[in-house]
Amino acid sequence: MSAAVIRPGATLGLLGGGQLGRMFALEARRLGYRVHALDPGHDCPAGQVADLEIRASYDDVYAAEMMARNVDVMTVEFENISAETLEAVAKICPMRPGASVLHTVQHRMREKRFLSDNGFPVTPFREINTAVDLKAAVADLGLPAILKTASFGYDGKGQQKLTPGIDLDAAFGALQGQQGILEAFAPFELEVSVVAARSATGETIAFEVAENDHVNHILDTTVLPARIPTDIAREARRMAEAIAVALGMVGVLCVEFFLLPGGKLLVNEVAPRPHNSGHATLDACVTSQFEQQVRAVCGLPLGDPALLRPAAMAQLLGDLWENGEPAWERLLAFPDVKLHLYGKVDPRRGRKMGHLTVMGDTPEAALQRVREARSALTA
Numbered sequence: 001m002s003a004a005v006i007r008p009g010a011t012l013g014l015l016g017g018g019q020l021g022r023m024f025a026l027e028a029r030r031l032g033y034r035v036h037a038l039d040p041g042h043d044c045p046a047g048q049v050a051d052l053e054i055r056a057s058y059d060d061v062y063a064a065e066m067m068a069r070n071v072d073v074m075t076v077e078f079e080n081i082s083a084e085t086l087e088a089v090a091k092i093c094p095m096r097p098g099a100s101v102l103h104t105v106q107h108r109m110r111e112k113r114f115l116s117d118n119g120f121p122v123t124p125f126r127e128i129n130t131a132v133d134l135k136a137a138v139a140d141l142g143l144p145a146i147l148k149t150a151s152f153g154y155d156g157k158g159q160q161k162l163t164p165g166i167d168l169d170a171a172f173g174a175l176q177g178q179q180g181i182l183e184a185f186a187p188f189e190l191e192v193s194v195v196a197a198r199s200a201t202g203e204t205i206a207f208e209v210a211e212n213d214h215v216n217h218i219l220d221t222t223v224l225p226a227r228i229p230t231d232i233a234r235e236a237r238r239m240a241e242a243i244a245v246a247l248g249m250v251g252v253l254c255v256e257f258f259l260l261p262g263g264k265l266l267v268n269e270v271a272p273r274p275h276n277s278g279h280a281t282l283d284a285c286v287t288s289q290f291e292q293q294v295r296a297v298c299g300l301p302l303g304d305p306a307l308l309r310p311a312a313m314a315q316l317l318g319d320l321w322e323n324g325e326p327a328w329e330r331l332l333a334f335p336d337v338k339l340h341l342y343g344k345v346d347p348r349r350g351r352k353m354g355h356l357t358v359m360g361d362t363p364e365a366a367l368q369r370v371r372e373a374r375s376a377l378t379a
């Protein structure tokens with residue numbers, strides 16, 4: 001595959017202006033690029049650090065076209081952007097990842113079908129359009145099972161765990177007319193993920209496997225490397241790279257896995273962008289996931305993803321602000337802790353406001369240290 005290299009000094013366009021876009025923009029600017037960010041909000045996290053913030057909705061095709069005329073390549077930090085916008089952009093400048101990648105992963109049924117058709121292991125699933133479909137799927141897959149809306153779900157939104165005795169008509173009703181997917185419950189021991197990059201040149205590299213702990217469906221802590229046998233880690237990285245190739249991805253993607261007792265990996269979902277579980281790469285790897293996205297979409301050689309030392313990341317949610325401003329000076333008294341705040345002014349419950357990263361001699365030591373540091377914020 002050959003692609004024109006987009007060199008430092010060029011302008012990168014970003015659809016989405018959240019924290020992922022902010023960290024991408026900071027890394028892009030360090031590398032000497034200019035960044036334009038489009039987001040429906042004003043003073044968005046990425047807009048605060050970009051050269052230009054464009055306020056428009058993701059389905060405003062005209063705004064995206066105007067933007068595309070002034071950038072050298074367009075990328076995303078958010079996958080739920082309309083196909084119409086993505087296709088319009090692609091007529092004007094390179095859109096990386098392409099509209100077809102986003103189309104596949106925007107919809108859980110399409111995503112699961114793509115994975116299983118390409119030989120990647122997933123939990124058994126069924127398409128749900130009617131209450132009759134749901135009853136038949138439950139008879140087939142058994143309970144417990146997870147019922148999800150097929151579109152626009154993240155952090156557990158639009159998800160119901162179905163357990164024996166549940167009212168299936170009510171569960172179907174909660175889909176509110178949206179298409180659903182029923183997934184067999186995966187009795188996982190651990191949730192792990194792999195961030196991988198594929199450059200416009202076709203070069204593909206994965207980071208170390210991350211071990212993730214969720215609280216209320218939101219990522220709470222990540223440890224790098226995951227505490228799993230090396231052959232399983234190798235297989236997870238191999239699969240993430242193979243998924244990037246099969247999708248025709250250009251950019252960074254994250255593959256989330258369930259690790260079952262006995263060592264089998266199932267792919268849970270794919271995000272075609274940098275990921276929350278890759279945040280520690282900013283402080284703990286030779287190249288961060290955000291620098292890697294810049295390199296990948298610009299057709300540059302990829303950077304070394306090597307992990308310098310074991311590391312842990314802890315999310316800072318708006319909940320920490322419940323009794324007033326967190327005690328930053330107590331946190332910063334931990335001299336080894338790296339604080340990242342996303343520039344959001346409204347600390348709502350469950351809202352991702354920032355994160356902490358700490359390195360340690362072992363994954364356990366890093367995890368313990370990052371938890372201690374976070375507790376100090378509200379002690």
Ligand code: AMP
Binds near residue numbers: 187191214269
């Ligand atoms: P998702 O939005 O699909 O990533 O799901 C959010 C979280 O719900 C996952 O990180 C899991 O903890 C849980 N979950 C989702 N699907 C399943 C499943 N099929 N089996 C067991 N747990 C699941």
